[in-house]
Each structure stands twice: as C-alpha cells, then as structure tokens.
Amino acid sequence: MATGPLHFDPFEVLQNDKGEPWILGQGSFGTTYKVQHQKLGRICALKVIRDSLVHGSGEGAERETARFFAEVKALANMHHHGIAVVFEYQDRPEEGYFYYAMEFCKGGNLQELVAQEGPLPWPVARWMVLQVAEALKYAHGCGLLHRDIKPANIMLAEPWPDQQVKLIDFGILQPLEGAAGEGQNVSSTHGGEGVFNDATASPEQMLSGMLDARSDLYSLGITLWWLLIGENPFAGQTRAQLITDRLRSDYANELPAHLDPEAREILLGLLAKRPEDRFADAQALITRITGGLLQSSSQIAAPVAQTAAAPPPPAPVLTTPTPYDENYSIPNPGSDLVTKTGQAAIYRVKQRSSGEIVAAITAEAGMNQETRDGLRTAAAAREDLGCYRMLDWCSSANEEYFIASLPSGQSLLEILRKFGSARAQDAVPLLGALARSFDASMARTTRGIRLELADIRVSSRSGQSDLAAFSGWADIDPGSASSLPSFQSDGDQDVGGTLDISSAGPVNPVSRFAALIYRLISGGNPPYASYFTDSGYVMISGLSEEGNHLLAKALSGGEESTKLESLLNRLANLESISVPGKGTNASTSRTQPVAATASASATVAPPPPPPAVPVQAAAPAANKSAPPLPPVSIPTAPPAHPVAQPAGKKSPLVWIIAGAAALIAVAGGVWVMSSSAAKERKAEADRLEALQRKAQEESAAQFESIRLQMEKKEKEEQASAAEEKRKAEEERQKMAQEREEAMKREQEREAKATDLEVKRLGQILDSNSSSSGDKADAFARIKELADKGHLQAIAICGAAYFNGNGTTKDPKEAYRLFQIGVQNKIPRSMRGLGHWHASGGGGTGEPNLTEAIRWYKEAAKLNDADAAMTLGLLYFNGDKGLEPNKVEGAKWFEVAAKGGVPAAMMTIGHSYKLGNGVEVDPERAFQWYKKAADTGLADALVEVGKCYADGSGVPEDKGKAVTIFQEAAKAGNLEAIVTLGRCYQHGLGVPQDIGEARRLFNQAKNQGHPKAGAFLEELN
Template identity: 30%
Template sequence: NFEVMNDPEGRPVLLGKGTFGRTYQARHCFLDTVVALKIITERYVADAAVRQRFLTEARAVAKLSHPHIARLYDFGEMDGVLHYAMEYCGGGSLADYVANKGPLPLRQTIEIAQQISGALKCAHTAGFIHRDLKPSNIMLTTLDGPPFAKLIDFGLVQPSVPGATRSFADDQSADGARFLGTPLFASPEQLREEPMDVRTDLFSLGMTLWFLTEGRAPEGGSSAEIAASRLNRESYAARLPANLPLPFRDVLGRLLEKDRKNRFATAAEMFTALNACAAALGFRRARDYTDPAAAIEWEDAETPDKDALDSTKVEPTEIEQVNAPLTSEFNIVTRINEDFTGLNYVGEAIGAKGAVSILHVLHPMLLEDESALKSFRLHIAQLMRVDVVEIMRPKAIKRYADYTAVISDKPGGTDLLSVLRTEGTVRLIDAAPLLEKIADACDQLSAGGLPGAQLAPGRIFVESANDGLSKAQVRLCPRYLAVSEAPELARMNEPEDVSSTMTTDMLGDPGRADNMGEHFAALLYRVVAGRNCPVAASLAGQGYVAVPGLSEQSNRILSMVIARQVEDSSCGKVLREILNAEGIVPRVPGHSSEGFTQRPGSSTVSPLATPPAAPADSTPAKARPWKPPTVSTPTPVVAKPVPPPVPVTPLPTPVVTMPPASPPAQVPAASPKEPAPVVSEVKVESRRVIEPP
C-alpha cells in the first residue's frame, strides 16, 4: 500500500532512525497521501522483544486521539517485517529546529509547552506514560507560521495506572524497572531505575523547555556525568536562565524539581498552570482538547486575561531628551501616512546604512495635553513589554530640539494596500490565514488593555506574499492612543488617509472609534470585496453594499458589525462567525495547501445577530482652531511648510484635497525664525468641522 519516496538523487528520504527502527517519507499508493512510514530494523526482525515493543507503540498511538499527538494510519507486516504509517510532519523535529535556527522565542516556547502538556494530559488520562519525551520526539507540522507540535515515538510507553489498560499491560516486554530512555532528558527516578508515574514525563518536558529557551540542556558530557549531576541535591531552580520572566520561571522550576513530590501532580495541573502563565505574560490561552466542548468551538477565554498587562503595574515610558534636531540621528526617507496623534515617516539611521525605522512624529497638541500624553506614554511602555510577534514594538520615544518621535524598527515586505491593488479581490478561503493572524494579534492587545492595532491596509505590512496571502507573514502598526483617551484631539486632527477604517462617523463617537471588531470587519470587507466599505454603511445597514463573493449570511454579519448593530465582539469572533457562515474550517494542521478548507453546509444562525444597540450620540464638539506648535521653540511666523523631507507617498483619492507641499531635502535645526512643523500647519490650513450625520 505504501511507496517510499526518493530525494532528487534517487535515495529513500530518511526522516529518522533509532535503535530498533527507521522512519521514511512514503506515499500511500491509493489515497495519494504522504505519511511517515516506520519499519523495524533488519537486525531485530527476529527479536521477539523488539517486535513486541514495536507493536506496543502502534497500539498505544491507536488508543490516543489528540491534535498534538501524531496519528496512526496503518499497521501491518510484509515478508516478516513490521511497519506502521503515521502522520507526516513536514517541519522536522524541535531538535533539528534549534540546531538550525537557535533557541526559540519565549512565546513560541510557551505555546509548545501548552500543546505538549495537553498531549500528555490525553496520554496520561488514557493510562500511558511516554518515558522518552525529548526535542527529537516532538515534531512541527510546518516551518511556516505559529508552531504546531506533535508528540511522536511511543515505543517506550508503559501503563500509568495499574490495571487501567490490562490488555495493554499484557503486551509489555519484560523490561522490569531497568533504565530505558534518553539520559539527557530523563528524570532522576528514571535514572535510578525506580518505578515511574506520570510525573516522569513532566520532568522530561521541563528539560525540553530548558533546551528550547537556551539551545542546550543544563548538563552535558557522558551519560555518567549527566546522571551524576541529575542525581545530586543541587536544585535546578537556582540555575534557571536569569532572563526568564517570573511566571514562566515558577512553572519551569516546579517541573524540574528533583523530588517528584514537589512537581505538578498531573499533566492537567501543569496545563492549567501554563495557561495562567501565558495569560500573565499577555499570550494566548491554549484549548483543552480533552474537553469535548472545547474541540467544537473556540471560546473567548482563549485570549489573555484583561489584566495581562495591568496598567497599574506599568510605569509610563520616560521621554528621552535629545539636544539636537531629529535629522541629527535620521535621514528622512519618506512620509508614509498619518494618525490623529501624529505623522509617520521612514527614516534611515545616520551612520548605520540599512538600519531603517518608522518614526511617529507627535502632533504638538498631544504634547500639550498632559492626560493624553501620560496615557500615550503608558501604552508605549505596555507595547515594549508585550510579546505579540505580529506587532511592531516601539523601541524608544525621544524629544528632539524640533520634534518628538516614537521610534520602531521598520518591518520588511510591502504594505497590504499595494498587495490588494495588485490582487484585486481575494477569496476569503485564501485570506483566512492572514486575517486569523491579524484578529488574534488585535484581540491579544485589546485583552491587555491596549488600544489595538491600525487596520488600514496601508499600515499593515506583509512578507513572503509571492505565494499569495495564505502563507504571508503580517506585521501591524499599533495604536498608541485610544480615541476615547483624547477625543478632542481625534476630532480636530482626523486623518486624511481615506483608506483608513476609521470613518468620520466613528471619530465622532469614541466608543465606535475604539471598537476593533468594527475596524476588523471593514478590513475584511476591503480584502474580499476589492474596495473600501461605503462610509454610509457605518451609519445604517441600508448603506451597506453586499460583497458578491460572500453568502447572504456573511454579508448580514458584516453589515451589522460595521453599523454596530451588535454587541461589541472580538475580531476573532467576527472572523469565526463569517468563516462558519461560509463553511470554511481549518485544515488538518500540516496540510500542504492553504490553512483552511471548504466543508459542506454552513451556519444559519449567528450569535452576533443580537438586537440592535441604541445608536450612539455622534454629534461632535465644536472644532477650534489649531494652536501653533510649542514643542521647544517660541511661536514662529508661518511662512512655508517644513515637514521632515520627503516626497509624499501617493494615497487613494482623499476626502478633502489638501494643498501640495514640496518638502526640502533636509529639515534644518529649529530656531525662533523657522515655521511650524507640518504636523500642525496642515491642520491650520484645513480647519475642518465634522458635520454631524
């Protein structure tokens, strides 16, 4: 039934080998699916004990069903040789990953810990101890995107509860209590050849996590040297890497207790502790797949707790003073867009060719508003601590002689707006993986008490988009301040970028302007429809124009969310409801094509379809003239605009046509005779009053 696959040179593709067997990449001849085919080594074909262990592993895996345990597809014997086919994981083992790329970031390490602890909970509940948990026995389904791990190699498993699997126990070879496993990741009781219980696997997972964070295990040398270190009285807690955050140190220290009585009692207890650790650090909670309800529907509890980045425990970032103009540190390359808190530029660090940053030059009115500026600095401090890989984290905020700017590293790739202009419309099934990453990042920020991310396509960067959006990596510009924290500033300084998802009506209502679910729905509309959602749709459902590629149910959900006729919903919930209405579900992890697939049937009732909420009062306050900038110079006489030098990046047709400005090549040092920065002068010329709907 199986055909071993060959590499370009005609040699069988060997995935791994152990003492008793070899694993090859193979193809099922009839189903045309790729599998990992494990075959007993020739020298052990006649060894009854080895054959029994081989059968033991197959039977153990066949009894387990968990997303993070590689599935068994087939078992058989041909010409006296035993073989079994299991799920193929194209990302290789964690041992290979660390050898090639080095230690994992903290967030990925914790995600893998959550996944494998869930797998152990499943195995232990079924009555099995793995006994050989290590990085080479944890596979990644793919190298792209967030890690999705699978536990493999149950060849040394044994019953964890006497009598729990009587028929399985009858199949065990007579190994007794002698040591079996890998010394570098084995527990002290395993090395002492004592009877083991589920806590043995917990210690091995702790050693694996140490390996992932440091790129090596805490010990090295011969098996005897490893055993001597493992069996002495020195605690691993005192040797943990100093850079680990306290919540993770506590979990890892308890896993590595040499006395098993001091470890977590069960994998379930460890799983709960890891989820609490993830929430405390602002990371995503893991689903408990051993709970049937959790496997059917995602819950909002997946996102971190609201106090994950408790603002009462974070001090606002101090503004660093620089007694020189902005151009003393950066050559301004181009102006890219604006936000109600200021203007965004691309700058190249002077003396560091190729070091490109995003410079967010603050509006002088923000610097005058003490309360808003404090909130702004607080959110900068929170963003510096959060570990959301999709978010561009700020590095510093500096007050120069002429401007005050937030500095962040510029991501690679191109902006999503340029991609969409090239692609036109994008099928939802192709855009789903990218939208899922964006939704997850926004929900994590919102759960941490942050204003969220900027979801205008021109402010979303995508990398590796040559294969389409389904496999693109995304980087998001964070929102540094909520509209509700500075409503007057937002109304007076409405962005000119018409590609923004923040409509005039939303700026008139801070509650709507800060509703990330509404922003996300508008972004989803832009991606799938190939055009911006009409502004009128935010005022009433009658102004919504249906997307031809979506079902009536999906269009109804989008219309209600954009018009805010539903309760506030997370971005993830909006996306899940629409995917469900379209009959789109995630593929089996590791599938070689897109991350989602079509299934027959669709949802007919959406939990989002709640009665319309009372419309918010969107009447704005009366606009006042702009004040001249007061960053560090006396009020200048306005002559001509002097923004940081650069040609303006072309934007879609603006709502209000602004007079063109031709910036000079450099921004000269500030002096009392110089004009105001363009950050406020543009607004002096516009003096626009937002008309109520």
C-alpha cells in the first residue's frame, strides 16, 4: 500500500516503484534508506537507529545508542576512497530518531551482485579484495577493527560492471589493543560476548578472544570464498555447527577444486585457524596480491611533468570565465568524483543546455601556477588535445573550473582481458594517438594524460563501444582513444587508479609509456627489475630483438627524450610499422614480418687445447753435468669459468700456451738430435729452459690480466649497485619527505577548519539572538575542543562559564581557563580575566579595578579592540568608582574604533562632535560616523544624515540628508523616522508633506519614541 513521503529533516526518503519508503538495508539496530537532501538535491544513504532503542531504557538501549554514536564518530574521522564518506549526523531524541547520512553507492552490495551474476572471475574478485584490503589497512592504521566484513558490507560505487568497491557498516567496530589515532578515543560498539556475524566471523571472534587485524582478514577470506563460489559457503548450517567447524577446520580440503591456484593460495593464507598462520596484516595481503608488480589505486606513481621539446602554439587572449552555475550542474563529491590528487579533483557534471556529461577539473593546493595558466589558456581556446578536448573555462565562488570532454567507450583493460595481448601492428596505431595527445597536453598544460589501461577508452570502427562490438584488437578505431589529463605525482593517492604499473616503477612519462606498450603487446606487466636496469628486462615475442632492446632502455629510464611520439616512431621503424598521422582512423600493417622470437646468444665452445707434451731431455753419458729439463705439462681441461668466445676465434691464453708448448717441443727435438759438444748441448739446454720460463711467465701474466679484468668488472658492478642503492634511498627519503609535507598540509588544513569552527561557535555563544538550545550545543562542542587544548576554544569556554552562556555560571572554572589563556598570550582570556576582577571574582567578592585595568590594557596591547572599548567606557564614565577621565576615555575609544568596533566609532564620533576628551573637530566626527555607518550601524547612519543636513564636517546637502534618513528609517531606526518626519513637516530637503509627517510621527510614537507624541501635537 502506497504511503506519503517520510522525512528526517533535512532529508526526504525516496519512494520505490510501489510508493513505499526506499529501504536499502535493515540490520540488528537500524534501517538504511535512500534519501535526498531537500535543499542540495544530493542523493545519500541515511542510516537510522531503531525507534525502540531511541525510546527504550535500560542498559541494552544505552549500549546500542553508544554503539551508534561510536560508529558515527569513527566513520566521520575516516578519509579513504575505499570507505564510504559520512556527510551529516543528527541526534534528535526528542523527535524520536538518530541518524547519519553517508555516500550513496549506486551499484548495490556484493552479496546482491553474486546472487544476480553468480561466481565472480578470479581477476575481478582479486581486484575487489585488494581494494577492501587497502581500506582495512587504513582502518587498522587508525586503530580500528571492522569485525563485520561480509559481502553485504562491501558496496559497488557504480553499477556493475564497474568494480570500484567501498566498505560500509562499522556498526560492530572495535578499537585495536594499544591502538593510536582514532582508535584510542573510540569505545567498542558492542559490549558482552557473542556479537559477531555467524557466516564470516573468525575462530577467535567466536570464542570472544583477543582480536587484532588478522581477525578482519579471516572474515575477508570467507568473503572471497563466497564471491568465488557464488553463494554463502555455510548456508543451511546452524550456529553450533558453524562454531564447531570454524574451530576445527582450516578449510584446506573444503575449497572447490576448480579454484585458481593463486586464489587457493591466498584463501589458505587468510583462512588459517590460528591467527599466527595467516597473513600478518593487510599490507602483507596487498603485497601478496600485487606480487611486487601491480599496484593499488593509492600507490600509482604519476608521470613527472616534463617541459615539451616543441614550443606550444601561441596562447589565445583569455576572456572572462563563464558563470559555472548557469551552465553546469553542481558536482556531488560523494558520487560525482572521478579522481582526486594533491593537484586536482575531477568531477562528472552535466551541461545544462545539452544534458551532456563532461569533466569539471578544479585545482587543489598542490597545483602550480604554470599548470593553472596552461589549463586556463587551453580551456579558453577550446583546444582539442587528441584524447580529450578542453570545452570551457568557468568560475563560481572564487573557484575556477576547467571543463573537458569525459572519456567514453570500452576500457582497454577489458579488451585486454577478453582478447589477450595485441599484435604490434594493431597496438602501434592506437599508441600513436595516445603519444601525440600526451605530448600535446604536456606542451599546453604541463600535464600529460592518464596512461593506465582502465582509464583509456576506445570505440570500434563501427562506432560501438560495447565489448560485444569487438572481435579483436583490429576492430579498435585508433582515432577514438580518449583519456583524461593526469594530475598525479609520485606518492599521490588517487581514487580512480588501476592495477597496471609497479609502485616501485616508472615515475617518468617515457617509462610509463614503455610499460603500457609492454602490457599491450605481452599481456603482462614488465618485471620489477626492469624499472631499474635493462638487464632485468624479459624479452617479449611480439617485438624484434632491436625493438625489445629499445623498450628495455625506455623502461629503465635510459631514454633522454621526453617525447612519447619520438619513442613510438623509433619503435615503429625497428618493427617496420607505419604510424598513422593525426586524424587517421585505419590501422596500418607492417611492410615486413617481424621475427617471432628474439635470437638467443649461443655460447661457442673454444677449440680443444693441444695435448700435453711431456718434454724431458736426458743428458748423454759423456756429459753428466748437464741437468735434465723438467717435464712441461700443458693442461688439457678448460678453466673453471671459461669465457665464451665468438665462433672461429681462439682465446689469447690458448694461443700462448699452445705456442709455448710448440717451442719447447721443437727445442727438445733439436737438443736430442744434436751431436755437438757438451758446451753446445748445455747452451741449448739453457736456451730451452729460458724459453720454458718465458712461456710460463707469459702464461701467468695472461692469467693475472684476466683476473684483474674480472676484479675490475666486479668492482664496477658493486659500485653500480651501490649507486642504485643510494638513488633508491634518496628516492625513499624524498617520498617520505613528500608524505610528511602532505601530512603537514593536511594538519594545517584541519587546524584552519577548526579555527573557523571555533569562531562560528563563539559568535553563537555571544549572540543575543541565539536560542538556548543552540548555545548549549555550541558550548558542548567548544568544551570538547578546549579539552583537546585549542587555545581560542579555551578562551571562549572561559567566557561562557563567566557569563553563563550555554552552561551554568562557574566563576572558579572561568578563572582557571582564563589563566591558561593568559599564559598563552590569548587576548580574549586577558579581557576575560579583567572582567573577572572588575566583577569581584565573578560576583563572589569585592571588585579589583586595578587588576581589571591592568589585564584590559594587556589585551589591548595585543590588538584586542573590545578590551580597548571597555577601557574607554571605564575612564569616560568613571564606572565602578573610577574617577572620570574623558581624555583617557576618548584615547581608548579611538583605539577600539581603529580596531573595528562599530560602537567605538560612534562614540569617538560623538567625542569629536561635542569636544568630550578631544578638541571639537566636525570633520573627524563625520569621518567616524561614516565608518560606523558602513558597518551597518543604523544610529551612525542617522548621524551622517544630520551632518549633511547641518553642513557639519561636510558641505550642507539637505537632499542627500533626506535620502540617508530614508535609508535608516527603512531599517526601522526610530530616530531616523522622527527626523524624516521633521523634514516633511518643515520641507527640509523634500517638499513639505504634513500627511507624511503625521504618518511618520504616529509610527515612531507607536514604537515608543519619547518625542514623537509632542511632534504630533505640534502638527495639530
């Protein structure tokens, strides 16, 4: 039965097709609705606690209410793209509800997806689990456990087949033991035992044991199993059976046989019964999934902006930006955000006139002026940069928007998954379009384009973009390639990243582009080591040997040119492929076939060494004094580490040894055959011995030379490795410094936001128009910030205790807080301490005017205009027993007026008009009245009008005076109404009109002006 709209101010619950409230989910203690903000139009998910808990009483209701508050507080302090954003919170027990509004995820949860689509492929499930692991890493880093990881608590940000997921429902979260950060201030959102999800709880959770990050990982393992088999693996089991099985089994023998081996290995690492046998933490799981080659969305290194070699075209003359709100829809940060880094945020927005969805780029704090100017120029000129077009330049509320075309079509990642690797002749035309667009974008905006496969969109030659429209890589229209400009720097977190490039890998455009080429042609990722040295490169069969060498050099950062088109042209020349020019739609074929595999270097064995030649000369009997030559043995085995030689060439060492052996053999033969005298035989023996010694020395020298060469090479390699290590350490330190600076900027941003909040809360407490409820809420928040040490909050909190604003008066607590502020040189605390002494310790004793004046003056020295105003009043009027001193009072009034206090401007104006404490000076009186009137003070506006009417300090102009009186009268100022009536009565600056004068006098009389009645009688 249809019902009327349900409201949770300021949200209206949307209705489903049956006219009933649109319920997104119901849990143990609340209901989640799909709602719309009535003023902003934002679609959100609204989680509302059950009415029975709102109106209930007792320990159970208090525990559930505390659980709800803890969940809201934890979520509000989390900022991660893998966790749904909390927008607003309301606590309204008097109206019967508590709720919080969070980001609406359009794709539903994974339990619904599995029910509709069946088991998910391992690559899809792996990507989703990786995103959840990153979210858990962040939550655990904040000191919080989720304790309820399950498919129903993992949402698709966009409708399937989009695969970006977000974690929700921290309803049974728990702080980690000994945690720092948010966890130290969050109590467990469940008390007692037995609070867990039967299907996904870890063994230690079921036993109410001590939990750590590994408990969430176990639940993630059960969730992954669920995704891969397409249903709850424990459907139909009782809770007793579940607990028994969970405590008994590691599930090694229960996992389906068809699971991917990698999936099986990861599941076993998650589902170990003992926590110490599982992955140690979320980072260990992330490292295992990425394998050191892929990277997560928060780890993608963006290309470093390079200066283009070719000069950019002449810059057009910039016109005034068009109004944003009149032409484009306002982006919703929760649902319209495409990507966000430290430099820029990109949103999907609608062009109001055409309904086209386009990209709106806004600059973040990290964007430099050169990039801003480049984007502004390109947008103003409506430049077509190839893979995206700049469409407009807009502004709204001091914010610039650069409108660009939004990529459309099928992602290359999906095409790669379906068809596998591409042939070079199919990939190069597409890569040509990307390279030209990257170079053009760098030349104009100093930023390239996104080169991840998931971000590059293409259409088929028939213009279709559905995956079914492609039968292979050849069907891609290379001219259809589209992408977005890239604004990442090394270390940026990006909500739109993909798993394409190693986090340790390419940080320059050429390396990133080389990685994209490798991924398309090989179907896989470049080896980890290839980003550091070309020796770590693994050749791919889709390129020639020369092409592989070029790609290896580019990957390792050895390319000097920063132009991507230059790299691609060189590769195309090596592969004999034509690169189509700009605007070409058809891919071109190679004119020559490319070798299928890279040639391998064959090791050619050296020729066999000569056989050992034993040489031994036996002296003739006639000459016993001739010593025999020692035998010379030439080794027949090669060295332990032979050096491969080119075919047809012998090692120099082999030649030396063989030559020496031959000489010795010849010498021995000559000696044997000789029949000369003993002297000649001895001389020959000596000569042979010398030859042998020389051969041995030359051989030893050759061996020493080889040893020295090897030693030199080893030292060079060690030095190279040390240099690489040094560079890696420098890069690590640079990244750490950048992270520290980013954290510092975030802290400064948060401090600035807190300062603005404190100022707003102080205005609520000081305002006479604020309701008691608003003041009580403001005081509670100020007290919270004061307890955290915020100095301005301490000063405001002390004033609230002193005046009883939003809380009960407490002079003692006010004095304590004032003292803290005074020690930290806070002017408002000094002024408050002055009030405290002037009132006799908050009304508890005799006033101490000396101390009060001392602290007022200390505050005034620090430019506290309100303290100066207080001093002026004390001296001028002689308040609280002080001797009147109009000169001293006028001095302090002028100080306060210069500090911007409107009442002080008015008072010092009177002083100069009447000569109270200063010399009469009509001109200065007029100037101060004018400044006070400019602040909106109606009484000052009347005085300005009187100056014009009387010609006091300004040339007389009764017509202008009447105009000013009319302006003040419209604001309801009684003095202005009476004065204007006198003008009409006597025709001063306006034609005489007794009727109008009577009307004005009656109006003033009815509102209590003391002289209006007398003026009426005068008329009568």
